[in-house]
Amino acid sequence: MMATYNKTGMTDRFLVLKDAVVCPPDAEGRCGVLDADGKFVDFSLDYLRPRRARVPPDPALLDQPLERLAGRHLFAGPLHPHFGHFLLESTPRLWVLGVDPDPIESVLFIPFGPNSIWRARKAYRPLLEIFCGDRPLEAISTPTRVETLVVPDPGFGHEARMVGSAHYRSFMRGRVAAEITPDGPERLYISRSGLNDNRGGILGETIIEEVLASNGYEIFHPQRNSARVQLARYAAARQIVALDGSALHMAAYAVQPDCRIGMIARRRSDILPRLANQLKLFSGAEVHTLDCLVANWVKAGSTRIDYSSIGEVDLVALFARMQADGFIESVPDGIAITPEAIGAERPSLEGMERLAFRGGAGAD
Numbered sequence: 001m002m003a004t005y006n007k008t009g010m011t012d013r014f015l016v017l018k019d020a021v022v023c024p025p026d027a028e029g030r031c032g033v034l035d036a037d038g039k040f041v042d043f044s045l046d047y048l049r050p051r052r053a054r055v056p057p058d059p060a061l062l063d064q065p066l067e068r069l070a071g072r073h074l075f076a077g078p079l080h081p082h083f084g085h086f087l088l089e090s091t092p093r094l095w096v097l098g099v100d101p102d103p104i105e106s107v108l109f110i111p112f113g114p115n116s117i118w119r120a121r122k123a124y125r126p127l128l129e130i131f132c133g134d135r136p137l138e139a140i141s142t143p144t145r146v147e148t149l150v151v152p153d154p155g156f157g158h159e160a161r162m163v164g165s166a167h168y169r170s171f172m173r174g175r176v177a178a179e180i181t182p183d184g185p186e187r188l189y190i191s192r193s194g195l196n197d198n199r200g201g202i203l204g205e206t207i208i209e210e211v212l213a214s215n216g217y218e219i220f221h222p223q224r225n226s227a228r229v230q231l232a233r234y235a236a237a238r239q240i241v242a243l244d245g246s247a248l249h250m251a252a253y254a255v256q257p258d259c260r261i262g263m264i265a266r267r268r269s270d271i272l273p274r275l276a277n278q279l280k281l282f283s284g285a286e287v288h289t290l291d292c293l294v295a296n297w298v299k300a301g302s303t304r305i306d307y308s309s310i311g312e313v314d315l316v317a318l319f320a321r322m323q324a325d326g327f328i329e330s331v332p333d334g335i336a337i338t339p340e341a342i343g344a345e346r347p348s349l350e351g352m353e354r355l356a357f358r359g360g361a362g363a364d
Contacts, residue, residue: 084246092154190242257284
């Protein structure tokens with residue numbers, strides 16, 4: 001079995017198995033692929049998080065009557081309902097569609113959790129169709145023996161896997177380039193202000209939007225637009241400013257090498273340098289990490305900064321940094337950057353507590 005998450009994967013190799021069994025999660029969460037002899041297929045190993053691998057299925061289930069699926073199919077792994085995790089955990093095996101010389105009849109997903117696959121499949125079908133073409137997307141909800149199963153080593157993921165394998169980067173960007181026509185302004189701000197408070201964000205984001213709009217940026221809300229429109233906007237932009245988050249994972253598939261990206265830190269996390277590196281490696285774009293955080297607001301009693309935390313940013317320092325790095329020309333005099341103005345625009349902080357940071361703005 002694969003030893004550790006960050007030391008495995010991304011070999012750009014795949015297996016072609018006869019009569020392998022695709023096993024969705026059972027009541028204990030065990031899942032993956034067993035070969036015809038009941039041996040676990042390491043390339044099918046998935047993780048609930050990088051330091052917690054899923055438990056392989058019980059080989060004893062091969063003694064039971066199983067459903068059968070004729071033809072040649074791709075094992076794509078669990079279909080995650082959370083958008084960022086969907087990109088990092090549900091797309092990493094799709095690269096094989098660009099290198100396997102033999103036809104693949106459908107792409108097989110297993111559920112991430114009870115009933116989640118149906119919601120996720122509907123939500124992400126338009127994006128999966130860009131990546132997978134017209135191949136059917138099938139949900140495997142009971143153990144199924146597949147006549148011929150292609151099982152790739154994951155080419156993307158969390159932490160060290162965020163750089164993507166060579167085949168993954170080439171395939172995903174190639175599919176987007178073939179399917180998407182750039183369309184949109186040269187300056188784009190990717191907003192989180194329209195998301196629920198529990199999705200995370202920063203205090204005073206609408207002030208940032210006001211400043212950027214005055215400098216010629218379109219204020220873009222990804223969740224209000226189709227996958228194709230999102231990718232078209234990212235491909236057209238030559239300057240993008242955004243809070244760190246899932247939208248930038250997706251932008252990496254489309255942004256052009258001459259694009260300059262200003263990533264505003266909304267949390268103090270190891271994900272920031274990894275996300276910046278992903279954008280650079282996937283696209284060749286120039287990435288500036290704009291870290292002017294002074295605190296994070298987290299759930300009361302917690303010291304963990306996660307996707308739902310709220311960042312508190314020194315907006316004066318942030319706008320000065322944006323000017324120095326060429327993302328804006330000026331801050332209009334009529335825009336208030338006071339604690340009162342920021343407080344009026346902030347997400348709800350009920351049930352949260354403040355974790356202050358030492359030091360000033362971070363470097364690129």
